[in-house]
Amino acid sequence: MNINSSFKLSAIGIKEMLTDFFKNPGEGLYQRTVRSGIWVFSLKIFERALGIVKLVILARILVPNDFGLMGIALLALACLETFSQTGFQQALIQKKRERKNTSM
Structure with missing residues (x-):
């Protein structure tokens, strides 16, 4: 069996698997996870x-100087957004702590 025939078999298997996912909705957790x-x-x-x-439309509307300025602003915003994500939300969800019983 050469590589091309095994690739064709796997492609057919993937096609059948995807067809089955969409024909039988809600069968199990695995199918729902893959569909999601x-x-x-x-x-x-x-x-x-x-x-x-959107960028192509703006490139056609704006003059090159304004489009370059917009590109610099978008790059600065993307960098600020990347560095502002500290992971606090993930840590808040994942941190386990003991609950104290405050009732008397």
């Missing part, structure tokens, strides 16, 4: 594509 992952992935792709379309 597919939705999240497709929404992220759509969001990225929409962002590219």
Whole structure:
């Protein structure tokens, strides 16, 4: 068995698996998890594509100097957003602490 035939078999298996996921909704936790992952992935792709379309439209409307200034501002905002995410929300969710009984 060569690599091409094994790739075709795995592609057919993936196609059948995805078809089964959409034909039998809500069968189990695994199927719901995979379906949710597919939705999240497709929404992220759509969001990225929409962002590219917005940039193309703005590039056509703005003069090059203004578009460059906007690009610098967007880069600064992205850097500030990245460094401002300290992980406090994840730590708050994951931290386990003992509960004290305050009733008498």
